[in-house]
Amino acid sequence: MARPAKSRPERSCIVCRRVFPKRDLVRIVRTPAGEITVDSKGKISGRGLYFCGDAACWKAGFQGDRLERALRLTSHLPPETRERLHQQAEEVLKLARRET
Ligand SMILES: [Zn+2]
Structure with missing residues (x-):
């Protein structure tokens, strides 16, 4: 059954450009304030x-200066920030999988 798309916001993954429901x-x-963080509640x-939840997209997205460009940063993210983001994201993805 197709549900009306009106009230279901969709966004695309920055790497593969596929469109998914925001959640x-x-x-x-x-x-x-300039803090870079994973926004689990949106x-x-x-x-x-x-x-998206595809591990390949995470790998590609964290390579080079892709994150910096997408976030319009003027300096490189320190490795520890990247590491933290990755970990936070994995937690969010685990939670999302558990819910479904
Ligand atoms: Zn993707």
Whole structure:
């Protein structure tokens, strides 16, 4: 049964560009204070990007300066920030899988 798409926001993964319901994606956001974090509730304001649950997309997305460009950062993310984001995202994805 097809449900009306109206009230179901969709976003595309920054790597594969496939479109998913927002809740199936992981959002990484740069807050107005300049903090980079995983937005598990989708409620943090700021410039964000979305990853799907595909491990290949995570790998590609964390390579080079892709994250920096998507978040419009002027400097490179330190390795520890990347590591933290990756871990946070994995937690979110695990939670998402458990819910379904
Ligand atoms: Zn993807």
